[in-house]
Amino acid sequence: MNNQLQFYQQRKIPSLTTRWWKNFSSNRLAYAALLLLCSIILIALLAPWIAPYDPAYQFDDLFVPPSWYQGGNEAYLLGTDDLGRDIFSRLVYGARLSLKLALIVVAVAASFGILLGGITALSYRWLDLIILRIMDLLLALPSLLLAIVVVSIIGPGLPNAIYAVAIVLIPHFVLVTRNAIKYELNKEYVTAMLLDGAGKFRLFIFSIFPNILPALIVQLTLAFSTAILEIAALGFLGLGAQAPHPEWGTILSESHNNIISAPWTVTLPGLAIFFTLLSINLVGDGLRDSMDLD
Numbered sequence: 001m002n003n004q005l006q007f008y009q010q011r012k013i014p015s016l017t018t019r020w021w022k023n024f025s026s027n028r029l030a031y032a033a034l035l036l037l038c039s040i041i042l043i044a045l046l047a048p049w050i051a052p053y054d055p056a057y058q059f060d061d062l063f064v065p066p067s068w069y070q071g072g073n074e075a076y077l078l079g080t081d082d083l084g085r086d087i088f089s090r091l092v093y094g095a096r097l098s099l100k101l102a103l104i105v106v107a108v109a110a111s112f113g114i115l116l117g118g119i120t121a122l123s124y125r126w127l128d129l130i131i132l133r134i135m136d137l138l139l140a141l142p143s144l145l146l147a148i149v150v151v152s153i154i155g156p157g158l159p160n161a162i163y164a165v166a167i168v169l170i171p172h173f174v175l176v177t178r179n180a181i182k183y184e185l186n187k188e189y190v191t192a193m194l195l196d197g198a199g200k201f202r203l204f205i206f207s208i209f210p211n212i213l214p215a216l217i218v219q220l221t222l223a224f225s226t227a228i229l230e231i232a233a234l235g236f237l238g239l240g241a242q243a244p245h246p247e248w249g250t251i252l253s254e255s256h257n258n259i260i261s262a263p264w265t266v267t268l269p270g271l272a273i274f275f276t277l278l279s280i281n282l283v284g285d286g287l288r289d290s291m292d293l294d
Contacts, residue, residue: 020214020287020290020291021290023289023290023291024286024287024289024290027286027289027290029282029286030282030283030285030286030287030289030290031286032282033278033279033280033282033283033286034279034283034286036275036279037276037279037280037283040095040099040275040276040279041099043092043095044092044095044096044099044100045096047092047093047095047096050092051086051088051089051092051093052077052086052088052089053085053086053089054089055085055086055089055090055092055093055094055244055246056085056244056246057085057086058083058084058085059076059080059084059085059086060084061073061076061080061084062080062081062082062083062084063079063080063081063082063258063261063262063265064076064079064080065079065262065264066078066079066264066268067079069264076088078091078264078268079262079264079265081254081255081258081262081265082254082255082258082262082265087264087265087268087269089246090246090251091246091248091251091268091269091272093246094246094247094248094251094269094272095248095272095276097241097245097246097247098228098231098232098247098248098249098276099228101158101161101162101227101231101241101247102224102227102228102231103224104162105162105165105166105169105227105231106169106220106223106224106227108162108166109165109166109167109168109169109170109172109173109223109227110169110173110216110219110220110223112166112170112173113169113170113171113172113173113174113176113177114173114177114216116131116170116173116174116177117173117174117175117176117177117178117181118177118178118181118204119131120132120174120177120178121177121178121181121182121185122181122200122203122204128178131174132175132178135171135174135175138167138168138170138171139171139172139175143168143226143230144230144233146164146167146168147161147164147165147167147168147230147233147234148164148234148237148239150163150164150167150168151164151234151239151240152239156238156239156240156242157240157242158240158241158242158245161231161234161235161239161240161241162231164230164234165226165227165230165231165234168226168230169223169226169227172219172222172223173216173219173223176215176216176219177212177216180212180215180216181204181208181212184207184208184211184212185208189207190203190207190208193207214287214291217287217291218284218287218288218291221280221281221283221284221287222280222281222284224280225277225280225281225284228273228276228277228280229273229277231247231249232247232248232249232252232273233249234249235247235248235249235250235252235253236249236250236252236253236256237253238253248269248272248273249273251269252266252269252270252273255269
């Protein structure tokens with residue numbers, strides 16, 4: 001009898017995050033959007049070193065076109081506005097301000113929304129119905145209109161704009177969290193933990209939350225895009241950031257009257273908002289596809 005030892009190569013199973021990244025990176029459009037978004041974030045972080053001038057400094061050269069236009073000046077890469085301020089410097093610092101404001105808004109909205117969504121899903125049915133009706137009422141109104149109403153009540157200004165946009169985003173986090181938890185409550189591992197004597201807090205923190213994290217990550221990216229757009233819209237309407245803050249919406253508000261005589265003063269900040277929102281939305285779609293959330 002031939003007793004020969006046989007060796008088998010152990011198959012290495014990749015981790016969950018590795019599989020997500022492999023699926024995400026195979027989506028070329030989402031991967032390119034991620035590179036663009038990282039570039040925008042890097043520009044925002046390095047704004048003091050990238051911007052050649054102070055964003056509020058006023059030069060004597062008014063309405064100088066971008067450097068590649070006829071009559072442009074290489075000293076002003078993207079030209080100047082009606083007050084002689086360098087547009088490139090204002091856009092770079094505007095990226096820093098807009099992304100920082102959006103990050104604060106999303107952090108506040110996610111904190112309250114996830115907490116309230118967890119309470120809603122794990123509480124009594126009557127409390128669940130009351131909170132759901134309130135969230136449905138808030139979602140029935142257009143988000144920008146609701147933000148304008150909130151700012152009108154508490155007053156215009158940058159801090160109040162942050163509160164208004166955060167209030168607009170909270171219902172989205174509440175419903176996403178609540179629906180994801182309700183879906184997980186029907187699974188066997190939840191029943192096993194309940195039979196083992198786990199309380200609702202322990203059940204949510206150690207079992208349910210890790211399983212709903214993919215849905216929350218996607219919602220965070222979409223909320224980040226919405227926050228940038230809403231803050232820019234409030235700034236354009238004069239209800240958010242006020243001059244001389246170089247916020248993208250405020251820059252558009254100051255320059256929209258010059259769209260005929262100096263179109264670059266409107267086009268360039270508009271393109272900055274467009275490409276930022278586009279990259280964030282494409283990254284969010286790529287994350288949803290890679291995590292198989294559909």
